Amino acid sequence: MMSRFDSxxxxxxxxxxxxxxxxxxxxxxxxxxxxxxxxxxxxxxKRLPQGRGCEAFVTSPQGKTLxxxxxxxxxxxxxxxxxxxxxxxxxPHLRKYGVFDDVTLVDRTEDSREYHxxxxxCEAWLxxxxxxxxxxxxxxxxxTRVLGRDVLCIRESPTGRSGLTLIAFGSDASELGEAxxxxxxGPVEIDAETFEALRIEAGTPVFGREAxxxxxxQEIGRDDRAINFVKGCYLGQETVARLDALGHVNRxxxxxxxxxxxxxxxxxxxxxxxxxxxxxxxxxxxxxxxxSCVGLGLVRVSHSAPxxxxxxxxxxxxxxxxxxxCDLPSRPPLEAxxxxxxxxx
Numbered sequence: 001m002m003s004r005f006d007s008x009x010x011x012x013x014x015x016x017x018x019x020x021x022x023x024x025x026x027x028x029x030x031x032x033x034x035x036x037x038x039x040x041x042x043x044x045x046k047r048l049p050q051g052r053g054c055e056a057f058v059t060s061p062q063g064k065t066l067x068x069x070x071x072x073x074x075x076x077x078x079x080x081x082x083x084x085x086x087x088x089x090x091x092p093h094l095r096k097y098g099v100f101d102d103v104t105l106v107d108r109t110e111d112s113r114e115y116h117x118x119x120x121x122c123e124a125w126l127x128x129x130x131x132x133x134x135x136x137x138x139x140x141x142x143x144t145r146v147l148g149r150d151v152l153c154i155r156e157s158p159t160g161r162s163g164l165t166l167i168a169f170g171s172d173a174s175e176l177g178e179a180x181x182x183x184x185x186g187p188v189e190i191d192a193e194t195f196e197a198l199r200i201e202a203g204t205p206v207f208g209r210e211a212x213x214x215x216x217x218q219e220i221g222r223d224d225r226a227i228n229f230v231k232g233c234y235l236g237q238e239t240v241a242r243l244d245a246l247g248h249v250n251r252x253x254x255x256x257x258x259x260x261x262x263x264x265x266x267x268x269x270x271x272x273x274x275x276x277x278x279x280x281x282x283x284x285x286x287x288x289x290x291x292s293c294v295g296l297g298l299v300r301v302s303h304s305a306p307x308x309x310x311x312x313x314x315x316x317x318x319x320x321x322x323x324x325x326c327d328l329p330s331r332p333p334l335e336a337x338x339x340x341x342x343x344x345x
Contacts, residue, residue, distance in 0.1 A: 008288040010188035011161050015119035017180055018190040022084040025108040029077035032101035037078060042217055044231040048073040053139030055226035057217040058090040063239025066090045068211040072141055086207040113173040117187055118163040125187060147179040160202030160329045197285040200294050203328030209282045210253050210296055218243055221253045254304050255326040256295035262321040264293035271297055271310045278303040289332035
């Protein structure tokens, strides 16, 4: 069985892949599709050209986060993607406001499959099996054939490494995963725990962890990718604009590195400074690259400077462990990645 070390190193040196089919996929079609989604999200959907994509937040009337999404502008529809169950709050919201526009919403999660390739040679591998990669822009995409199947190929980097996502629909969907597994000289399959470490190092948020309905969009730290502050009115825009005028949020998602040998704190573990609560851990995983646990956390801005040492307390033994705040992304230098598997991996 492939070790976590092997799959982690493959993403730095070659190419790895992971099945992300549990993510949510929603198709929005109809003549009003772009206008409809534009009026309910933080980014400029109406100006999104075909073959391009963007990140966005679906916001409530109060400006709170209902979903963290990516939007792809296809010729006949918009494809909206989010994390597993990441549209649970947004879908009823979208259906409610969809009655005012000529749009059709179709959940494509069950009849499609999604696979992510990550690593410096992912594009070369794609070409070797007949596929064509999209242009270099983030979330640019093309329709191509991979291993004899029609797929949507999207350029994106949830691991912080060069990446391409393949999405297949219908009969091609059920066959693509097996084709990837059986491909000669194919990419290494990445286990879920290793992907989680890579995601955390990259600072890629997940809805339900870093982004929840209690968050304001700016707290997630994706302003440059997911929020257009000059697009005009949309539902929740007043709160987002007011916060932008104030100049800062009170808390923000930051990277965390934990001391070697310490356990990984569970999501929800409280972060403290001088005995006072200053944040909460949202995600954590063991990183083969850092040889310790890494995490993401929602931290008060007053304690968010890189290098700030915080503490969290283990639930089982009441031991206090150190957590160091770091900027994102937080990748270890390649030379720091071990050249042999670590014990226990």
